[in-house]
Amino acid sequence: MRWVEAIGRDIERNPTGDSEIHEEARAAAAELGGYTDTMVASRRAQRSSGRMAGDDVLGRLVALQNVAHLRLEERRLREVLLGLLVAGVEPIAASISLALGELIDRPGALQVARAAAASGDDDKLWAVLREALRFSPPRLMLARSCGQSHHLAQGTADEVVVPAGATVVVATAAAAFDPARVDEPEHFRVDRPEHPDFLFGEGPHACVARHVATAAVREACKALLGHEFHLSGPLRRDGGRPISFPVGLAPLRAAG
Template identity: 25%
Template sequence: MSSTTLDPLDQMVADYSLVTNGYAGTAPNNPYPMFAELRGKCPVMHGDLLLQNQIPSMADYMMTGRPTVTLLRYKDIHSVLMNPKDWLSYIVGDGFGAAVDNMLLTAMDGEAHDKFRATLAKPFMRTEIRKLVDTLIRPVVMDEFINKLRPNGKADLVRELALPFPIRAIYAYFGFPHDADLLSNLASWAIQVVAAPQTDPELAAVTVPQSMVAGQSMYDTVMPIVQAYRARGEMRADILGHMMQVEHEGRKFTDDEITLFIRMLLLAAGETTTRSFANMMVQLLENPDVLEEVRADRTLIPKAVSETMRRDPTAGAVARIAARDMEVGGVAIPKGTAVLLSIASANRDPEAYEDPDRLWLKRPMRPLLSFGFGPHMCMGMHMALAEMEVALDAMLDLPNLRFDPAYPHPEIRGLNMRGPDAIHVLWD
């Protein structure tokens, strides 16, 4: 839980663990045998698999008792995500939307979503992000993290790299000043907002008000940065520069609108990359032959990123709600029913992936669902991929990288927001 006495990095670790615990519930650390069994028995399952495991579910974050069906097959989930007219997204904002004045792109639907996304999209396009690899992402990863860690011969990759580096990179791309305390505070508040939904009412009585305070603190901190950027008048090729120059529905954004948008991005941009990078490193270290394969052929790095994200995704589930009476796999889904889409299950569906449990870099390509799919597919995907690729490249330069036997083997936990608590490693 939050405490003002912790140093900022410890605070981040504590908040991160709170989220992991909240999304682990009573589920087994390795949920894949459970998914396989359910997919075989009832791939379109009445009920909410997350709530059944005491995990807050975006299908009904406020626990109103909304009827929910869980989908476990790749083809069903892909089809729902590709059909946003019949399957709406607004319910995703229920849980922590209040803490961020309901400014969440994921929770917008229809034309309003498409127009807004189109206005915002440019700085997140692949071509723009690729320009950042050598100018921003690699310098941040190498100079601020890897070069400092290298002489130590050991690290907890979660605490010392995975938690701080994605936030540091995206903050630089926002156009924020470089200030370590600012960065840690904003990161902790973002995690506190994400931690708001809890199934335990006693815990929720703490996390929900805390999330409201955190959301307000984020706003109050970001607003003066936005104002100062505008006052300087020098528009750079970063996210703030783009937001200040672009027009939406015939006018430019106000400082308030930009602040709300940046706050939304802060929720989406940090922890997800942290957890995906951590899950990738655990899987590669558990499969030393695959780690060696990538070390020997660095052109496989993008495959290593996407294959580890398939095999153990951090965003284990997303949700939609039926806009009209629907049917999936022969099961009637009445209007107003939520569907919980188990991406983690879909990613191991043998109908979609041959030998799905195997970490196999050269497996035949398929659209990856780990960033979602369709019109809401992660807008920051190219940033996240570039960050993970650069960080993996740096890891491969550490000779004889291996788990530190002095610590317990890291366990990736949770049905959503999956991740390990720590990854203690050694190198020569």
């Protein structure tokens, strides 16, 4: 997680290209690459001695190295693993912690989530979790480099020209509380209609794995919502991201 955090910080929270943050990310990528190279080598050795490479993501990728057109040579495999950890595993883990952390402070919404989880109402459960993540998003902003000069909000009072080469920071966490986009944004509503997507992005670069990620976050929360849980330590954050979320579990008492 330390490696992933350093790399994520450089990608997502370094719009001015701070060299110290960038160097930390490079060092982390090198360490992480060394670690995954060792794991890949051991799985390949397993495979060449006639055993399976393992029935997990790494094992399957190593097995796929023999498929010619996939071009999963060592360097590419390293990139895929790094990408999966940074773009996939970390935001899923963060979203689970953040959504439940938000619900712990909202007993009414927590109750609705528990009932939806118990009755297998996935749509209802996701609506509550999505709203919790609007209040506690795993990503606060997205950064873009403007390829060519562009008029934003043309013809409105907010019109602005973004020159080519400018870095644009899109404050998605703030946009999620814009009354022009979200009805009564300060209210936590368990029945909010699907809103413009502040969680997974919009447009050609929206999250490619949004459906997988939704299922992963929802199923993990569903498993926890079947228990009585409380924070057994502080929810620790680094730059807004949860890095530790210790919960104590007890079986859920039957109602009444």
